[in-house]
Amino acid sequence: MSRKTTTAAVAACLTGVLALAACGGGGGFDNSGGSGATQPPASGPVTITFMITSNGPADVKLQQDTVKAWETKTGNKVQVVAASDINQQLTQGFAAGSPPDVFFTDANVFPTYAKAGNMLAYGDQLDMKSDFYDGLVKTFTYDNKFYCAPKDFSTLALIVNTDLWTKAGLTDADVPKTWADLETVAKKLTTGGVKGLVIGDTRDRIGAFMKQAGGWITNADQTQMTADTPENLAGLQEVQKLLASGSTAYPKGVDSGWGGEAIGKGKAAMTIEGNWIKGAVKNDFPDLKWKAFELPEGPKGKGTLSFTQCYGVASASKNQAAAVDLVKYLSTAEPALALAKGLGVMPSLKSAGDGYKAAFPDEAAFLAGAEYAQGPVTVAGMDPVLKDFDTQLQGLPGADPKAMLARLQKNGDAVLK
Amino acid sequence: MRRGGSARASETRSGWLFVSPVIIVLGLFLVAPIVIAFWVSVSDWNGRGSPLSSGVSFVGADNYRQLLTEDSLTRSDFATSLRNNFYYVLIVVPIQTVLALALALLLNQRRLKGLSFFRTSYYFPSVTSSVAIASVFLFLFAGGGSVNALLGIFGIDGPQWFADPRGVLHIMLGWVGIGGGADGAGPAALTSRDFLGLTWWDWLSGPSVAMLTIIALVIWVSAGGYMLLFLAGLQNISADVYEAASIDGASRWRTMRSITIPLLRPTLFTVLTLGLIGTWQVFDQVYIMSKGNPGKTTLTPAFLSYDQSINNGQWGSGTAMSFVLFGIIIVFTAIQSLVLRDRDASTRGFFGRLRSQPIAAPPQHPTSTTGPTT
Structure with a gap:
């Protein structure tokens, strides 16, 4: 094989590799909109991807049942995805520019996601903001911005x-x-x-x-x-x-x-x-x-x-308005209490505390801890x-x-x- | 020459055409990821969007500098993982190679009955999912598991295998009066000096008891696979050579040393190279069985790199770790091939002397070695 052909072939290969690399980069997910930017609402009904962690099929069904009322009301669809390793799956989603629209975010990983700009800071859009326990709001505040609605908590x-x-x-x-x-x-x-x-x-x-x-x-x-x-x-x-x-x-x-x-x-x-x-x-x-x-x-x-989790909304989501609306719905007393009852955790809303106490008089010890509990770092x-x-x-x-x-x-x- | 040139060119073209599927597949799934990973290791990418998008900037060797020179938790974790993996390689590679060779020699005897049964059963672990095997080992080595029950028969109170971070070398040094054993403090001369944020004493810990279980698992799994390679190598050795040796009155040991092992050298080289690379990259067993616990004594660079990238969002230093690991593997493989290289017959080293035997080279096919006639 002549030297010239070799060189040409190598050049062709390299060009190929670079082209591949460029394809990887040119996916159109440049994410120039900062974490606070809300993208224009998509018209018509949308499908929201909702990634959750679960202990089994029962949890998934509970989540699906809870969002049904919202689906009927808005005409949107919610696709509940149970993650096997949520951290890894979200990380891949963020890197690919296609994370789930709404996802459970543990307090441990929240600051990492918020710092990287992966999360939409929608906390101030929530009208029930003052009804959340103060400690929980503080947990999900990063850089003075209240990012996401606390889902529930445990002590x-x-x-x-x-x-x-x-x-x-x-x-x-x-x-x-x-x-x-x-x-x-x-x-x-x-x-x-x-x-x-x-x-x-x-x-x-x-x-x-x-x-x-x-x-x-x-x-x-x-x-x-x-x-x-x-x-x-x-x-x-x-x-x-x-x-x-x-x-x-x-x-x-x-x-x-x-x-x-x-x-x-x-x-x-x-x-x-x-x-x-x-x-x-x-x-x-x-x-x-x-x-x-x-x-x-x-x-x-x-x-x-x-310990607590919040409903994270991805800054790369194309259905942010609908996603925030879904979170608003989930943060009202009725679905919050239904979820809390099903999962055994406590609702993050102060107003739902009495309902929880009435449902689980034997577990007052957990709720009593809410008064003086220390949140995670x-x-x-x-x-x-x-x-x-x-x-x-x-x-x-x-x-x-x-x-x-x-x-x-x-x-x-x-x-x- | 000129006349043959065009024929050659068209041959070259079709040659490239034939290899292009492989080149594209390798390029897409091997070269491109490596190139992009290298770019991540010299960039400030934070895991959001593509690493090649405009917001990501070049930071030079910062990630490497931070990883290797700045006194930080990341550096001492990385040093710990290197230490763990070094002891792991040191134990796994020789044992699995010797064990594989021994098994192959056993199975190469023509008089053995049920040969294919043994061959299959030794090879079985290598084709079974590592996840399944790791889960089984978790049960075997549980505190109240079968291994401890077995030890109990002999009156030995087995350790809590997976919860035991004690370094084996520390324990042994304690026996001879150096340092305070596994939990005690080391001698001041060793604890006062450090390398990469880990004291000399910590470097000398040896594999932990927990790591030993992973070592046992990996040896058990991989010995069968390498056995197959040795077996293939053994069956390539012509019976004539053995016949000649027996006519010369060579003992079994002498035959083994002067014929079998030298003729197996290419296989040995393959097994050692694959063994070294595989053991330096150990990930799945750690991921399933221990996640680096207890006491970070089963942390390996491959697992740490994953954890640092995926869980801590520190992609730069995470990928930098994997490239440092890459360098280490290259160095170790180079040393290994230097030790095993073909020396002159005059060299008096162990392998050199062995090499001086006439070798039954693979049969030469004259047609395949001559180029196209022009």
Whole structure:
């Protein structure tokens, strides 16, 4: 083959590659409209893609049923898509310029999406804005813009296996009110193969102890790390003490994926989990008899954590007006309550609180936590730092909690600086 | 020459025509993604829209500089993942190669009954979905799983395999009095110095107990696949050579060392190269079984790169990681081919001496080696 032909062929190949690359780039999704820009409404009925996370077909059906009224009213269609790995699927959608119109956004990933400009800040268009719990609105505010409507929320409570509780000779009067009480009952409930208390080995559970001791990872407006403090240390030391006493274990220590599984399998008498435990127990461990109580108080009073998701609307969506309208509908009392009841979570609307209480008098402990719950840290870029802290916490039985907090402080400072 | 030129040109044309489907497919699914990924690693793309759109700008080597020189969590995570993967490669590659060779030698015996049964069953793990196998291993190595039950029979209290971040080398160093064992502090001489944000002591941790389960899984899966390659190589060795050796009175061990292994060298090269590349890129087992836990001791560069890009939206440093990994693989493969290269008969090294044996080269077909007559 002559040199000339080779060169020409190589050139042709390269041109081909570049052309392919250009095709990839020329898809017309240049997204020059910023995150706040609303695109012109499409005329006529549209189909809204709605990506949700679910625990099974029942959740998907519930979501489909809830949007039906809106479909009839507006003539639009909603296609509910259950994601298997929502983060990855959304990321691909954002990159391709074709994300779902509406999607569940967890508070953890919200700042990353908002910072990258993937989300439409439609919060101020919502007339029910003042009816949302303030903490939830704050969670979904980034750069002083209220981005998306909180869907619902959950708080942590102490979940007790009532059979084991009575078997150990405990009564309602023994429900732990303080850390000392918790140590005592955990010890009493520990027998052979059963641990008194099983708690998840992440900040999302252990953080409650830090809160009860008067600390938290950041200050209130998330501008400074407040990790390396005596309060947080006291919280971690309490967990360390519980673990060392043998009455408490991490889920992995009893061959479980999480606290709910541990208590469901009868390997734990108590665990600290949120509202989601209800659905999980109903599906996987229907025979378990359980009750939820408020978490015991620490030296600085009550403390629990809250978790929430919002209805994200994509800034690249072509049906933004309809998407926001759908969210508005879902954020009214009736569908919100229907969803909350079906999923076992609490509606994000204050006005729906009474309806929830009436429907679930036994789960008042979760709702009681809403008053003083600490929301998750929502700073863009903080997620790896918090995950690193989780990794450290896994070593808590043996390792030095002070060093963990110092490490968290250092890594967090680097993000916030 | 001139007359033959046009015939040649048309031959070249049809040659390109025939390979063009492959070139297009490779270009579309291999070259273009790599080129775009490289562009992402030197750009500030944040995952929104196309990386080639106008809003994305070139940032030079910033992502690489941040990843490798700035003291940050990302850098120490990356160093941790490199450490984990290094120990993983160090254990997996030799064991899977030796095991595959041993299995192939066993199955190459003509007197063995039920040969195809064994061949199939050893190869089976390699054709089974890695997801399914990983899930089975999760059950086997659960704290109350079969492996610990088996160990229990011998009175051994098995560890919580997947929850155990202790470094094996740390444990062993603890036995000989260096450092405080797995949980204790290391000697000050090693903890005071660091490389890429990880102390020397941390570099010396060895694979964690959790990583050992992944190592066991991968060896079990891949040994069968490489066995097949060795088996093919063994069957290519002419029986005459063995006959000659036995006439010379060579022992079995001598035959193995002087005939089998040297003649298997091309296969060995393939197996080691594929093994090195595959082990440095380990992803799916980590993704399914551990997600880098416990204590980041099963974090690998491939998984970290995915996590950094998809979950943290840091596409620049995520892709930079994968290109650093690419560089590492190139370097390791180059070293490996240097060690295994064809040396002169005069070289007195192990492989050199082996090479001096007359080799039964693949049969030469004279017609295929001559070019078109002009």
